[in-house]
Amino acid sequence: MVEIKNLTFKYNNEIILENINLKIEKYDYVALIGPNGGGKTTLIKLILGLLKPTSGKIILNTKKIGYVPQYTNFSLDIPIRVIDVVLQGRLNKFKFFYNEKDKKIALEKLSLVGMSKFQNKKISDLSGGQRQRVLIARALVNEPDILILDEPTSAIDIKGQKEIYKILKSLNITKLIISHDINILLEGVNKVAWISKKLVLHNTPDLHFKPNEEHFCEVDFINAIQNCNVCHGEHT
């Protein structure tokens, strides 16, 4: 689906990403983790074609990419309804108006993320989690082969995060998600790429425990991993 080969990206002569290699297969669910400023968002922008690599290349097997940007980039005050946001996913350079088919697909995707009844609400009246679900619906209206999400669960309460993870898990397409939330590893991810200028790829261990719904943080996660037999004593 996506193959990144020896990719290096420099900005103002500073190396942001160095010799990145990553292969994303069809139906992979890849989590991109790593420190702030480590280059996660930059890598996504390179895959989306918003930035050009300094050297190396990115081979994309598809042109149909669904993208969910980070919510901090948005103008929150603009008066715009939920359905109008979802329809935006159908626009392109040569498309100016929406037809019946666009509206039908937009409503379908809204109901897929459980937001149909909010279709005529102003987007700024929704909660963070609801807004994020609308953005996922917008990314899906072109029936993409791969969904790329930049921190979809940041600044959202636990309940909202759970709902988003559940929706993502249910989508039968290739997914690439940037996350600061360690819980993502329990939500069906099969590869984890840690990025801080360089990339280290892990396969996710198959964790057989159910986290507490009320509270689950990094401390619980480490405890759980220590008690987990799939780790074969690598963590002591």
Place this chain on the structure above:
Amino acid sequence: MIELFTLIPNSFYASILISIAVGIVGSLIVINKNSFIAGSIAHGSFGGIGIAFYFGIPILLSTSIFASILAIILSFITLKMPHRSDAVIGAIWAIGMSIGIIFSEMTPGYNSGLISYLFGSILTIANEDINMMIGVDSLLIIFILFLYNQILLISYDKEFSKVQGLNVTLLHTIFLILTALTIVMSVRAIGLILIIALFTIPPFIAEKFTKSLKSMMFLSAILSAIFMISGIIISFYYDISATATIILLASVSFFAVMFKKN
């Protein structure tokens, strides 16, 4: 009251035509947080007025070209260096005004019409200005009928619109050129100092009461027409400046809405 508008019909037409532009351009200025850019074009366009005085060329033509050039420069600066653009926007504001001051000073007897460009004189609008307003309004209506969805997407989420393949640079530049033409057409009526207030206050109020950009545009146009026409009537009977009355009416409503909503 009716006699007033039969006496000076152009002020009535100008109010309606400018209000249509306030609805479309003003709403887009407000949702894109472009008031400073619009202010820069408005004040900078004074350069075009000075050049027209000095060389004796038609003012609307000279100012339209001058303001459009400023709009193109501003478009590239705001897209290429979004985090430092405010300093450049401020500089262009002053450069345009300075060019205007120097050229009009070099023109003998320049003082005559100057005040009306700064503060506007909606009661003495020429047919030539009305024609330009009709032309620019037609362009604006065509622009928004065709590009409404694309402009809305760019205003809401620039990054996503780039991924969707929209030409953000081109659309942003077209929008700023239209803003420049709108400002030029309104300069003699409203004056370049007060113009930004008229283009931002009605949309700002409308935004609080509407759920879509379309309805925001309609409501701002209606509010603007109410402010302008009632401002003209009040100023006529009390013999005070029409434009200042219009802006004060709008400002009082603006603070009343802010106070009520919070």
